[in-house]
Structure formats: structure tokens, C-alpha cells
Amino acid sequence: MSAITVPPSSDRASTWDRVRTYRPPNRYLPIIATAALFVGLFGVGGMRYDGLTDPQVLLSLLIDNAFLIVLGVGMTFVILTGGIDLSVGSVVALSTMIAAKTLELGWSPYASMAAVLATGTLLGLLMGLLIHYFDIQPFIATLAGLFLARGITYLISVESISIKDPTFTELAFRTVYLGDYYVRWTAIIALATVAVAAYVLARTRFGRTVYAIGGNEASAMLMGLRVAATKVGVYVISGFCAALAGLLFSLYILSGNSLHAIGMELDAIAAVVIGGTLLTGGRGYVIGSLLGVLVLGIIKTLISFDGTLSSYWIRIITGVLLLAFVIVQRFATRRRA
Amino acid sequence: MPENPTLAQRVLRHQLLWPVLALLVLLAVNVIAKPAFLDVRMQDGHLYGNVIDIMRNSAPVMLVALGMTLVIATRGIDLSVGAIAAIAAAVACTRIIGAADEAALSTAVMAMTYAIVVCIVLGAWNGLLVSVLGIQPIIATLILMVAGRGISMAITDGQITTVNNPWFSDLASGFVLTLPLAFLVAVGMVVFTALLTRRTALGMLIEAVGINPEASRLAGVRARTIIWTVYAFSGLCAGLAGLVIAANTNSVNANSLGLWIELDAILAVVIGGTSLMGGRFSLAGTFVGALFIAALARTIPNIGIPSEVNYLFKAVVVIAVCLLQSPKARALLRVRRPGAPTLANGVTA
Numbered sequence: 001m002s003a004i005t006v007p008p009s010s011d012r013a014s015t016w017d018r019v020r021t022y023r024p025p026n027r028y029l030p031i032i033a034t035a036a037l038f039v040g041l042f043g044v045g046g047m048r049y050d051g052l053t054d055p056q057v058l059l060s061l062l063i064d065n066a067f068l069i070v071l072g073v074g075m076t077f078v079i080l081t082g083g084i085d086l087s088v089g090s091v092v093a094l095s096t097m098i099a100a101k102t103l104e105l106g107w108s109p110y111a112s113m114a115a116v117l118a119t120g121t122l123l124g125l126l127m128g129l130l131i132h133y134f135d136i137q138p139f140i141a142t143l144a145g146l147f148l149a150r151g152i153t154y155l156i157s158v159e160s161i162s163i164k165d166p167t168f169t170e171l172a173f174r175t176v177y178l179g180d181y182y183v184r185w186t187a188i189i190a191l192a193t194v195a196v197a198a199y200v201l202a203r204t205r206f207g208r209t210v211y212a213i214g215g216n217e218a219s220a221m222l223m224g225l226r227v228a229a230t231k232v233g234v235y236v237i238s239g240f241c242a243a244l245a246g247l248l249f250s251l252y253i254l255s256g257n258s259l260h261a262i263g264m265e266l267d268a269i270a271a272v273v274i275g276g277t278l279l280t281g282g283r284g285y286v287i288g289s290l291l292g293v294l295v296l297g298i299i300k301t302l303i304s305f306d307g308t309l310s311s312y313w314i315r316i317i318t319g320v321l322l323l324a325f326v327i328v329q330r331f332a333t334r335r336r337a
Numbered sequence: 338m339p340e341n342p343t344l345a346q347r348v349l350r351h352q353l354l355w356p357v358l359a360l361l362v363l364l365a366v367n368v369i370a371k372p373a374f375l376d377v378r379m380q381d382g383h384l385y386g387n388v389i390d391i392m393r394n395s396a397p398v399m400l401v402a403l404g405m406t407l408v409i410a411t412r413g414i415d416l417s418v419g420a421i422a423a424i425a426a427a428v429a430c431t432r433i434i435g436a437a438d439e440a441a442l443s444t445a446v447m448a449m450t451y452a453i454v455v456c457i458v459l460g461a462w463n464g465l466l467v468s469v470l471g472i473q474p475i476i477a478t479l480i481l482m483v484a485g486r487g488i489s490m491a492i493t494d495g496q497i498t499t500v501n502n503p504w505f506s507d508l509a510s511g512f513v514l515t516l517p518l519a520f521l522v523a524v525g526m527v528v529f530t531a532l533l534t535r536r537t538a539l540g541m542l543i544e545a546v547g548i549n550p551e552a553s554r555l556a557g558v559r560a561r562t563i564i565w566t567v568y569a570f571s572g573l574c575a576g577l578a579g580l581v582i583a584a585n586t587n588s589v590n591a592n593s594l595g596l597w598i599e600l601d602a603i604l605a606v607v608i609g610g611t612s613l614m615g616g617r618f619s620l621a622g623t624f625v626g627a628l629f630i631a632a633l634a635r636t637i638p639n640i641g642i643p644s645e646v647n648y649l650f651k652a653v654v655v656i657a658v659c660l661l662q663s664p665k666a667r668a669l670l671r672v673r674r675p676g677a678p679t680l681a682n683g684v685t686a
Contacts (some may be wrong), residue, residue, distance in 0.1 A: 084475065130656065137613055139414070139475060143600055144655040151649025158645050201433040258645070262596070266483050279476050312490035312591075319484020326480065330472055 014201075027283060031278020032330070034291040037274075041298045049305040056181045057301065063183060065297045066190035067092065067245040067252060071268040072275070072289035073197045074241025077234040079272050080201070081213045083138035083279030085235065087127065088143030089264035091120050093257070094149040095246020099168075100161035102257025109167035117243045123149060124239015142235075146265070153258040160257040163250060165275035172251040186248045193244065197286040206230060216279025270322050271296055278329060292301040295321070352610045355661065356625040359608065359654075362425060363632045370640040383512040387635060393509075395631030396519035397578040399624065401598050402605035403527055404460075404571030406623045407534070409606055412547045412615025413474035413565050415571045418602060420485020421459050422579030422595035427492040428452040429580055430589045433500045445504035451575045459485075460572015464565035481618070482599070488675030489591035499588040509585035519581045524624075526574065531620045540618075543567065604651060605630050607658050 046053040064067075071088050078085045095116045102112040108117060130141040150313055163169070173282045177183040201207035209230040212220040250256060275292030277284025299317050303309045367387070369376040377386035401418045408415045432448035433439060459481060466477035511518040534540030545553040546560045554560045578598065583589045607613060608629055609622025633651070638644045 035374075130659070134660060136659045136663060140603070140607070140613060140655065140659055143603065144652045144659070146600070147648040147654035147655065151646055151652055154643065154645035155649060158643060266479070269479065270483060273476070279473060309379065310490070310495050312487040312495055316484050316489025316491065317481050322483060323480045326466075326472055326476055327470060330470055 013043065025111055029332075030289045030325075030329075031285060031291065034288055034295060037297060038291055038295050041295065041302065045298065045302045045305065049302070052301070052305055055199055059178075059181055059183045059187070061294055061297045061301060062187040062190065063299075064252075065293050066184075066297070067248040068264070068267055068271060068293045069190040069290055070193050070241050070245040070248060071264065072271045072293050073193050073286050074238035074245075075265075075268045075272045076139070076277055076284060076286050077199070077201075077210060077288045078138070078238045079269075079277050079279060080210050080281055080284055081231060081234050082217070083131065083231075083234065084142065084269070085127075085145075085238045085242075086139065086142040086265050087123065087149055088238065088245070088268055089240035090146045090149035090264075091123060091239065092246040092249050092261040092264055093259070094153045094248040095120060095243045096255040096260050097153045097156050097161070097258060098252075099247065099250045100163050101156050102122075103163055103165045104161055109165050112165075112225040113247060113275045116247055117240060118244020120246065121240045124236040124242070125232065127239070128235030132228055132231045133233065138235075140257075148255075150258070156258075157256070158258060160255055160259075162255045164254075168251060169254065172254060186251055189244075193241070194286055194290050201286060206233065207263065210234060211282055214278075214283070267296065267318075270318050273329075274321055274325050276325070279326070346590050352619055353621055353625060356608050356610060356622055356629060360625055360629045360632060363629065363636055365641050367482070367632075367636050374639065379515070382515065384515045389517060391628065391631045391635050393517035394634065395627045396517070396523040396632050397581050397595075397598060398601045398605055399523040399627035400526060400574045400578040400581070401595075401602040402609075402623045403523075403530055403620065404567075404574030405602045406606050406609070406611050406618050406620060407530070407543060407567040408474070408571045409603075409613060410543050410547045410615055410618035411567055412550075413564070413567070414613075415460075415463060415478045415568065415575075415605070416475060416599050417459070417463060417478040417481035417485055417596045418571065418575035418578070419595040420482050420489065420570055421456050421575040422582060422598060423489040423589070423591050424459065424492065425452040425456050425576035425579035426583035426589040426594050427489040428455050429497070429505070430498045430500045430583060431492055433502050433505060439500070440502050440504075441641055442504045445502050449508075449580055452580060453573060456572045456579070457569050458572070458573070460569040461565065463572065464568030466563075467568060468561045468564035483598075484584025486591055489589075489594075493589060493591050495591070496633050497588055497590045501587065501643075505580075505585050507580050519584075522577065522581070523627075526577070527620055527624050530570075539563075544616050544618065547617070551630075554626040560637070583658055598619055601630055602627075604655060608654065612662065636675065678684070 023068070042058075051057070071092070075085055075088065098116050098119055099112050102115055103109065107115070127138075127141050127145045130136045130144075131138050171185055174185050176188065177187065185209075201210060209220065209225045209227070212223065213227055213230060214223055217227060219229075246261075249261065253260070271292035272284070272289045273279060273292070274295055275284070275288030275290070277288060296318060299321075300314050303311065303313055339359070364375070374387050377384050377388055379385075395430040397486070401422070405415055405418065409579045429448040429452040432451055433444055436448070438444055463474075463478050463481060464470045466480070467474050470477075507518060508522070509519050513521055534543065542553070542558050542563055545558050546563050550560045552562075575595075579595055582594055605626035606623050608626035609619050611618045611622060632652075633654070634644070634647055637650065
């Protein structure tokens with residue numbers, strides 16, 4: 001007989017044991033990881049660079065990345081269904097161009113904004129219809145969208161057009177003070193978009209169908225869910241978000257240019273992935289994408305604070321982060337595969 | 338299908354019919370717009386003319402699309418080719434500038450060899466992520482697509498690097514046997530790959546992996562090695578394309594070199610009739626597809642439209658080709674090649 005093993009401690013676990021063995025629900029782990037990464041980067045940066053800990057830096061992060069947050073929201077919907085939208089960068093460029101051109105033609109700023117939002121939504125609708133009703137892969141349909149939007153942008157003008165409309169400039173510079181600190185309207189619009197999207201995903205029938213399609217489209221169909229409307233719907237949402245992001249971007253730089261936002265779709269996808277959304281669909285949260293954008297933003301801020309690192313390090317570090325998160329995702333879901 | 342189809346039936350059913358027709362229509366449009374479009378003249382022992390330019394300009398897309406064809410045949414995708422092309426150009430140009438004798442032949446050869454080796458390693462890295470770690474191809478290669486331009490800028494230190502080496506610039510502007518060298522390099526690669534895949538079992542194995550990796554593995558195909566190889570090959574092709582582009586301008590701009598070439602390459606592959614679902618591929622189709630894209634780029638200014646608008650036309654082409662390939666239309670046209678799908682069915686049954 002072997003020696004008697006130490007009996008387990010009493011049935012009622014002590015508080016320490018409960019703290020020690022506490023595991024947050026699995027589905028929140030990616031978001032917690034991203035949040036921890038953000039806090040870590042901010043903490044390390046705060047120790048190294050004076051002035052980074054100023055709350056205004058955090059608010060500026062929101063202001064400077066408002067358009068990317070909105071893009072990330074739209075992309076989250078698409079990726080949750082297991083799709084992808086490569087057209088968003090081009091749609092942003094197209095939106096800035098439509099806004100600039102219509103204003104130059106003397107349209108009212110509100111008509112101009114409506115035209116931008118309508119164009120983006122329509123493009124998203126077209127891509128969604130191609131994807132669902134003709135079984136064209138999301139990747140290739142949105143690739144066509146990328147070419148189409150960029151082509152129309154060049155068709156409108158190959159030159160840069162600046163925006164001088166008083167309503168636009170006022171919107172761009174209007175600030176909201178929170179004590180000594182301020183945010184711009186664009187940041188508030190972005191946060192509102194996140195809130196609305198989070199509500200839609202968590203609390204509505206549409207949101208549940210999005211997750212169901214990402215989990216297993218065939219099952220969702222057999223369950224009698226409205227797969228067609230939802231699948232087209234996510235591309236409409238993505239198109240709308242891209243147009244809204246384009247508006248925020250045109251407020252940010254006050255010009256329309258066909259060379260704007262090249263490769264921005266990659267930033268949006270990277271933010272969503274770093275935010276913990278599974279690329280195979282079915283799992284993820286918009287709040288994660290917001291955190292993903294903030295992580296990318298804080299890296300840019302750190303590099304600009306440092307001053308010795310060149311801007312191309314942003315891309316390399318983004319790639320490394322993307323790699324790390326994709327590999328972690330892969331191992332986290334290995335059993336499901 | 339009848340036992341002995343007539344010649345007309347065989348032509349109508351041939352998978353190259355549509356891409357070749359599209360290319361011919363494009364050339365016809367050009368001739369209508371400018372009757373002298375097809376003129377080719379001899380000058381200093383080289384051929385000159387629009388057609389020759391189209392051949393030369395098609396080389397980079399043709400090279401990238403060649404690698405992409407095999408990757409797509411394994412049901413993958415390689416988004417990183419543009420970034421790899423930029424890295425190849427950056428490596429080659431910095432090596433040439435750093436060499437003792439900037440204009441020597443040996444410098445050009447060494448720099449290009451070095452760049453190609455780097456690109457094969459990068460392709461193998463993509464292959465590692467896809468075949469060993471099992472990450473979706475679109476995501477695995479997205480990583481290098483995002484990071485690659487940063488790496489390329491790190492190599493060139495963010496500068497537009499200009500080189501002065503006649504041997505290197507010959508890669509883009511040189512002529513051999515009166516034809517552009519870049520085109521001959523691309524055609525050589527296509528022919529070499531065609532022989533390798535169609536005269537050996539390699540092509541069939543690649544298609545088997547594309548139809549069902551698990552089934553092909555159970556049938557004794559080394560799926561992992563094959564996937565790894567095609568990504569490394571795609572890296573090699575992308576590197577060659579990057580060298581051709583850099584040689585054309587004798588410089589490298591890490592930001593813009595090869596921008597969107599992955600999309601052009603995918604377009605060429607899709608036009609050529611290779612299914613994005615994997616499992617079958619057509620190198621001849623890709624060849625025609627690449628020529629089509631180069632011809633399109635030349636057609637648009639020729640008929641008096643600003644050349645930037647060619648994105649619009651590409652979008653129309655992508656949508657048209659995809660609609661032609663969508664199951665409903667495909668059933669009508671019956672362009673599907675019989676045989677290949679039954680292999681997978683037999684294996685899984």
C-alpha cells in the first residue's frame with residue numbers, strides 16, 4: 001500500500017481558494033486578454049514617457065481612431081457570420097470623395113451626408129446580395145466592391161478636393177468638455193455606434209441570428225432563422241459603417257482624396273481579430289473590436305511618443321500582434337476544429 | 338458527353354474559350370478605337386508596339402498569378418504576395434547599393450538570388466502557418482500582408498531606394514530574341530510549372546489536396562508537404578515579380594510597389610477558369626488571364642478614359658466572371674471538367 005495521500009481541504013472552499021480557482025467564462029477570455037494588453041501597453045508607456053498618463057491621451061486616442069472604431073463595428077458583424085469585407089477602405093475613400101465633391105457642387109451638407117451614407121449602404125447591399133444569392137465567396141465579392149468603390153472615386157476626381165463647408169468644419173472642431181479634458185463629436189458618434197451595435201448583437205433577434213450563422217449556417221437555416229436577410233444585412237451594416245467612418249474620416253482630414261484609406265480594411269480586420277472575434281465566425285463582441293482599435297492606437301501613440309522608432313514599426317508590430325492572437329485563437333479552438 | 342465530340346463541340350466546351358474570347362474582344366475594341374493598335378515594328382533588333390508592351394507589362398501579374406493558381410488549387414489564398422514583392426525589391430536594391438561594384442553583373446545576380454531566397458523563406462512561413470498550425474489561408478497570409486510593407490520599409494529605412502545596375506534593369510527592359518526578357522521569364526516559369534504539374538503526378542496531388550485535404554491524406558498524399566510547397570512556390574513567384582517591378586523603375590518604393598497585385602493576380606486566376614473553391618486549376622487560363630489584365634490596363638487610356646478608372650472595369654470583370662462561375666450559370670454552360678470531383682467521392686466513400 002502506498003502512503004495515505006493528504007486529504008483534500010474542507011468541503012467549503014475558503015475565499016482564497018475561490019479567488020484562486022476563479023476562471024472567467026471562456027467566452028470573455030479574449031476580451032480580457034485584449035484589455036490586459038491595452039492596460040499593459042499603457043502602463044509600460046506611462047512609466048517610460050512623461051505625459052502619456054494624461055487622461056487627454058486616452059481621449060485623443062478615441063478622437064484619432066473614431067473612424068476605425070466605426071469600421072471595426074461593421075467588420076465585427078461581417079466576421080461574426082464567418083464572412084469578410086475587403087471593400088471598407090475603398091468605401092471610406094469614396095465617402096470622403098462624395099462628401100468633398102457634393103459640397104464643392106454646392107449641396108447642403110446634410111444632403112451630402114445623406115448621399116454618402118446611402119452610397120455606402122447601397123454598395124453593402126449589392127455585395128450582400130451577390131454573396132447570398134449567387135453563392136459568391138465574401139472575399140471575392142467584396143474584392144469587386146473594393147475595385148468598384150476605388151474606381152468610382154477616381155472617376156469623380158483624381159485630384160484631392162478640400163472641404164471648406166462651414167457645417168463640416170464646425171462639426172469637425174466642435175468639442176465637448178469633460179472637466180479639463182475634451183472629446184470631439186466624432187468620438188462620441190463612434191462610441192454611440194459601438195453601443196448600438198452591442199445592443200443589437202446581444203439583445204435582438206437579428207443579433208442572435210448573426211451568431212447562429214457564424215456557428216453553423218446550415219443549422220441556422222434548418223432552425224428556420226432568417227439567414228438570407230441577416231446575411232445580406234451584415235454587409236449592409238458594414239457598408240453603412242464604412243460610409244459613416246468615411247464621414248468621420250472626412251471630418252478628421254477635411255478633404256476628399258482617391259488615395260485616402262489605402263489598406264484601412266487591414267487595420268479594421270486586425271482590430272477585430274485582436275479584439276478576440278473568431279475569424280471562423282460565431283464568437284466575439286463589438287466591445288472587443290473597440291479594445292482592438294485602442295490597442296492599435298496606443299501602439300501608434302507609443303511610437304510617436306518615443307520619437308526614435310519609425311512609423312513603419314506600427315505595421316510590423318500590428319502584424320506580430322495579429323500573429324499572436326491568431327495562434328492563440330487557433331489553440332483555443334483546436335478541439336472544435 | 339458523346340464519345341467523339343466534334344471539333345466545334347470541343348472548342349465550345351474548352352475551358353479557355355471564355356478567357357480567350359474576352360482577350361480577343363478587348364483587342365478588337367482597341368483596334369476599333371485606334372486601327373494601328375496591333376502594329377508591331379522592328380527597331381534596333383527588338384520588336385516594339387502595343388502588343389509587345391502588353392506582354393512585358395503582364396509579366397509581374399503573370400508570375401504572381403502563377404503561384405496564386407497553385408495556392409488556390411489547394412483551396413487556399415495568398416494575400417501576402419504584394420508585400421513579398423516589396424520585400425524582394427527592397428532586399429535586392431539594398432544589396433545592390435551595398436555592393437562593392439554597384440554596376441557589376443555579379444552584384445545583380447547575387448542580389449537577386451538573395452532576394453529570391455528570402456521570398457522562399459517568407460512563402461514557407463505562410464505554408465507553416467497554413468499547413469502545420471492549421472490557420473485559415475486568408476488570415477495566415479493577412480499577417481504578412483500587414484507586416485510585410487513595414488518589413489520592406491525597415492529594410493530600405495523608409496526611403497525610396499534607387500539603384501544603378503544595367504544588368505538588373507535588363508530584367509524589365511531587356512530583350513532576348515526580339516522579345517521582352519520579363520515576358521520570357523514569366524512564360525518560362527509558366528511552362529516549367531506546367532511541365533512539373535502536368536507531366537508528373539504533382540498537379541493531380543495538388544488538386545486532390547484542394548478537393549479534400551483529409552481524404553487525400555488518408556489516401557497517402559502528403560498533404561502537409563504539398564501545401565507547404567505551394568506557398569513557398571508562391572513566395573518565389575511573388576519575389577520574381579517584385580524584382581521585375583523594381584527593375585522597371587530601377588527603384589523600390591516599399592509603400593506602393595506591388596500594391597494590389599494580389600488582387601490582380603486573383604483576378605487573373607479567376608478569369609482563367611481556376612475555381613476559388615480549389616480542386617482544379619488551369620495554368621494556361623492564368624496565362625491568358627494575366628494577358629487580359631495587362632491588355633485592359635492598356636485599353637483604357639487607348640479608348641480615351643483616364644487610366645485610374647481601370648479599377649471600375651476590373652470590378653465589372655470580377656463580378657461578371659463570378660456570375661459565370663456561379664452554380665446556376667455553370668450548369669447552363671457545362672464548363673465543369675468531369676473526373677476530378679469523383680476522386681474525392683471515391684476516397685471519402
